[in-house]
Amino acid sequence: MKETNTRLVWIDNVRVIATIAVIMVHVATPAVFTQYNPNSASNTVWWIGNMYDSLCRFCVPVFVMLTGALLLPQTISLSNFLKKRLNRIMLPFLFWSSVYIVFNLALKFRDEGSQVAMHNIGHWLILQLTQGAAPHLWYVYMIIGLYLFIPIIQPWVSIASNKAIIYFLGIWFITLLFHQQKLLSVTSPLDLSYFTGYIGYLILGYFIAERLVISKAILYCAIILFITGVAATLAATYLYTYNQGSFSHTFYEYLTLNVLFAAIGIFIIIKNQQGELRNNAINTVRDFVSRYGYGIYLSHLLVISILSHFKIDYSLITPVIGIPLTTLICLLISAALVYIVNKLPYGKYISG
Numbered sequence: 001m002k003e004t005n006t007r008l009v010w011i012d013n014v015r016v017i018a019t020i021a022v023i024m025v026h027v028a029t030p031a032v033f034t035q036y037n038p039n040s041a042s043n044t045v046w047w048i049g050n051m052y053d054s055l056c057r058f059c060v061p062v063f064v065m066l067t068g069a070l071l072l073p074q075t076i077s078l079s080n081f082l083k084k085r086l087n088r089i090m091l092p093f094l095f096w097s098s099v100y101i102v103f104n105l106a107l108k109f110r111d112e113g114s115q116v117a118m119h120n121i122g123h124w125l126i127l128q129l130t131q132g133a134a135p136h137l138w139y140v141y142m143i144i145g146l147y148l149f150i151p152i153i154q155p156w157v158s159i160a161s162n163k164a165i166i167y168f169l170g171i172w173f174i175t176l177l178f179h180q181q182k183l184l185s186v187t188s189p190l191d192l193s194y195f196t197g198y199i200g201y202l203i204l205g206y207f208i209a210e211r212l213v214i215s216k217a218i219l220y221c222a223i224i225l226f227i228t229g230v231a232a233t234l235a236a237t238y239l240y241t242y243n244q245g246s247f248s249h250t251f252y253e254y255l256t257l258n259v260l261f262a263a264i265g266i267f268i269i270i271k272n273q274q275g276e277l278r279n280n281a282i283n284t285v286r287d288f289v290s291r292y293g294y295g296i297y298l299s300h301l302l303v304i305s306i307l308s309h310f311k312i313d314y315s316l317i318t319p320v321i322g323i324p325l326t327t328l329i330c331l332l333i334s335a336a337l338v339y340i341v342n343k344l345p346y347g348k349y350i351s352g
Contacts, residue, residue, distance in 0.1 A: 010274045011069065012290040017270060018063050019293045021056035023300050023334075024327040026136065028052040031314040031323070038245045048319040053252065054233035060139060060254045061263035064198050065205025067143065071150055072206040075158065078151045085147050089294070092352035093140045096298040100133035101125065103302060134301045146202055153199070157206055165207050172200035180256050197255070205267065214272050222272075226265025232258035288335065295338030295352025296331065303333045
């Protein structure tokens with residue numbers, strides 16, 4: 001029992017850190033996208049945004065790795081898995097998508113007023129659902145696709161040797177290398193599409209959680225990987241932005257080697273810190289954020305949009321303070337909002 005509790009502690013730590021990181025990415029993003037000036041020698045605000053964004057780019061890969069760590073060890077029937085997991089993810093997704101659609105519709109009427117073409121509303125609603133009512137909801141579409149594949153790969157993962165899993169991850173790594181065309185200008189002559197995409201993060205998370213024994217050498221390597229990944233993201237983003245004359249998103253992509261290195265590093269570092277913190281208040285907050293993490297993820301962009309209307313954003317006071325402070329404010333409001341929805345009748349099914 002003690003081992004299970006210890007395992008859940010570090011899992012909760014991963015979830016909370018990834019949740020904070022994804023909020024910080026979205027708080028910093030406007031500074032990175034809008035504040036680069038090719039005619040300026042300093043670009044201080046842009047650099048600060050780039051620093052915070054690069055530091056937290058591991059967020060989405062770590063969420064996927066966490067999914068692999070939690071679900072791939074489980075043996076569960078196909079019907080029970082699909083019913084349990086899809087309901088768990090779909091109902092909150094549909095609820096918060098509806099909230100974003102209503103919010104977007106209100107903005108549409110505010111901006112266009114009587115110019116809104118009512119006969120196009122139906123088509124607009126379909127696009128909102130099929131393309132995502134908010135930019136960050138792409139993650140849910142992606143993770144649902146992985147969920148559909150988990151019952152197929154779980155039996156293999158459970159009996160596969162470490163060598164077999166490393167073999168898969170090795171080829172997946174090569175596909176990332178070919179995918180990152182800025183680094184490798186040639187394409188693979190082989191069809192490696194079977195090894196591509198976020199499934200690699202899924203299996204990687206399982207491997208680190210269940211198979212990897214963390215020695216001091218591995219921990220030091222993880223620290224080096226994390227620092228290298230963050231530094232490469234920071235520097236490469238600047239270099240390509242500078243050469244392009246406008247912001248380049250190339251090295252912010254989640255399926256890049258630099259982001260992969262940072263994700264592996266932070267995942268191992270957090271797993272290594274398995275004990276409870278001595279501060280009970282922090283543990284209580286950690287458990288609360290972990291409990292409502294999915295709902296916080298779904299709702300936080302709405303909160304960021306509303307906060308920005310009141311000038312609470314990356315520019316608050318100064319970006320060095322404004323980005324983490326706005327992240328904290330958004331986290332608190334999002335958590336409170338999800339908690340309130342959870343307490344409504346049937347709210348626990350839709351809050352996330």
